[in-house]
Amino acid sequence: MANKNTLTALDITLRDVLENEKFMGGKVFVCAGDFRQILPVIRGGGKNEELEHCIKSSYMWNDLTKLELTENARLKKDDTKNILFPQKLLQLGSQSEGPVEFDEDFDVRVKSRQELVDKVYDDIENNHLNASYFEKRAIVSPTNDGVDNINQMIHEKLKEKEVVYNSVDVAVEEGTDIQTSVFNAMTSPSLPPHQLRVKVGSVLMIIRNICPPKLCNGTRIIVTNLKKNVLVGKILVTAESK
Incomplete structure (x- = not known):
């Protein structure tokens, strides 16, 4: 990069x-x-x-001397399907001649983002506080707009009451001419939106080192309670790190 x-x-x-x-x-x-x-x-x-x-x-x-990794130690040798998937991805990025084809039973194909969300997060209404449910599910998008759109679809599937948290948008110094409406409409991948819409069961990612090593940048939590100025959550961890 x-x-x-x-x-x-x-x-x-x-x-x-x-x-x-x-x-x-x-x-x-x-x-x-x-x-x-x-x-x-x-x-x-x-x-x-x-x-x-x-x-x-x-x-x-x-x-420069080029060194390449050739083995994925996290994959089980008897898991043929999971071994083939990264191999196919490498073919896509290695200028392989001809099309890279996947077997029909290799993946599940959908026609829209909504159908993708419904397939991946099926029955989320009854599992919105189940950590193991979210550990096994993820949707990857190449653009921030795609991420926001998919997150909104998942958010709407939760039946809990929505609470909106607004960021502080008041200038500290008097006489400062700041168009807050312009800043409030801006989005950044390193900052939360001006209006943070949250429900019980929402999965959020911490973007600051609050209390290392548990609450660090990148830690995911499931929201369990919504207070006026505080979000209460349960740390979402993978099975390997429990």
């Missing part, structure tokens, strides 16, 4: 500081990542600009 210009600046800086003209000033330099995930994000740019700013387009690419 790193822009090649950032790595070039680091290379030049280390050579200068260490007075060593070797790559990265002669220091061991390790990059970790997968080009199947995401290329550098170029504001207003297209595919050509993203490829141009990728480390593969840099002078340093040919001098």
Whole structure:
């Protein structure tokens, strides 16, 4: 994901500081990542600009030693279906010739997002406080808009009463001309929305380190009670971490 210009600046800086003209000033330099995930994000740019700013387009690419992981230790060897799935995904990102085909019984295909939500979160009305129910279910979307849309569909399936929490939108300094309506309409992947709509049974993700190691950025909770200024929840953990 790193822009090649950032790595070039680091290379030049280390050579200068260490007075060593070797790559990265002669220091061991390790990059970790997968080009199947995401290329550098170029504001207003297209595919050509993203490829141009990728480390593969840099002078340093040919001098790097490439190491690849070849085995997924989390998969059971007798679980043929779960072994084939990551193999198929790797084929999709490896420029394999011809179409990558999945067996008919390999997956469940749907025609709409609503049908997908109904398939994955079937009977959520009776399992909205069941941690093991949510541990085995997830829907992945490539865009934030898709995530918001799917989350709203799941939210509507919960029959509990909805409570709306508004963020503080009052300027501290007097005379500050701030259009709060503009800021309230903005969304950010690192901040909750201005209006946080929650029900008992909603699954939320903590985005701050509140009380490590249990309540950290990325911890998921199931809401069990809604107070005026406090959300009460139960930590949602996987079976391996219990």
